[in-house]
Amino acid sequence: MTKYIKYLGGLLLAVIINTTAAQNKIIVFQTDFGLKDGAVSAMKGVAIGVDSSLKLFDLTHEIPAYNIWEAAYRLQQTVSYWPAGTVFVSVVDPGVGTNRKSVVLKTKAGHFIVTPDNGTLTLIAASEGIEAIREIDEAVNRRKGSEQSYTFHGRDVYAYTAAKFAAGKITYEAIGKELPNEVVSIPYQKAILENKKIKGTIAILDVQYGNIWTNIDADIFNQLNVKIGDKLHVVIYQDKIKKYEGFMPYTETFGAVAKGKPLLYLNSLSQVSFALNMDSFSAKHKVYSGSEWRVEITRPE
Known part of the structure; x- marks a missing residue:
């Protein structure tokens, strides 16, 4: 009882x-x-x-x-x-x-x-x-x-x-x-590491400053075994059209590079992001956000 x-x-x-x-x-x-x-x-x-x-x-x-x-x-x-x-x-x-x-x-x-x-x-x-x-x-x-x-x-x-x-x-x-437990979904590139290349989506812009925020989290990024200061190769596509390609260092702060220079950092959500020190990456390179915007990151050997 x-x-x-x-x-x-x-x-x-x-x-x-x-x-x-x-x-x-x-x-x-x-x-x-x-x-x-x-x-x-x-x-x-x-x-x-x-x-x-x-x-x-x-x-x-x-x-x-x-x-x-x-x-x-x-x-x-x-x-x-x-x-x-x-x-x-x-x-x-x-x-x-x-x-x-x-x-x-x-x-x-x-x-x-x-x-x-x-x-x-x-x-x-x-x-x-x-x-x-x-x-x-x-x-x-x-x-x-x-x-x-x-x-x-x-x-x-x-x-x-x-x-x-x-x-x-x-x-x-x-x-x-x-x-049923399913919703209408927008197709997008999920964050993955494949053959030493990280792929993901440009999820959103840090609109005030023109920084680029991806959906690639720190756990996936860290699998590249990158150290602060290492340079990475970054390619950005809108659908299948290449919109940007270049090298940038992985840094903890914007001031680690000269004014106007590119950098890769982890944003406040611990996601991979790109920026130009004291400038707008988005405006300068005509890169925006959405499911059609993809990014690939590799570490040069």
Whole structure:
């Protein structure tokens, strides 16, 4: 009997922990709307209208228009720093009103992403894993009076559903039907070491300074057995077109090279990056970011 009571107690505790993790009342918004008009404010207003005790934060609203890849990257860059149970609303949705699915992804780390399934989930699904996916039932989870609106799902469906869920007014199961654990993915070069050559993608730009950030992490890079000061051969492609080729030293600081000279370093996420000291690598060499931008790194013998 004692063991049975302990078993029931354990089940109850697990339910409480799971419910708490799914309903911490935090929502983080990401869009390509900018802040020039009232779109972001409208989304937050809808959320607060559901529950005024919700805590609302911004990831960014400066994703370039329609840039699904950058939306995917910013989620991967940011989500893991938030507590389990946080709900993210990501709206970069060039297909709004079409037959793309509106979903809520639960990651294996316990985060929730409310978004169109249009490639936005590519990187977070890979980094945190997929625990479950549910399609939003818009017949139930939609702001009242918005049935004739087809172009602002961020306000009428995503913010509203996220708020109801984050506030604990609906369960995860009540969001809609469960889908297979797979998402629409953008093809890209994963970071690999192959025949003494590292391959990867230019994931994003450090836009303020024009530095180039790749998806190659320190663990893979260190397999080249490179020491500070060693020169590396770097080739950058846009699809199959070579856009840059050159040699640069591996350094810990920008000031280790002369002004305007190239260097390779590990950025704040411990990923391989390229820069020009006190200049823009991107602007000078017309190198940008996205799934079509690839990089190859070798250590000269």
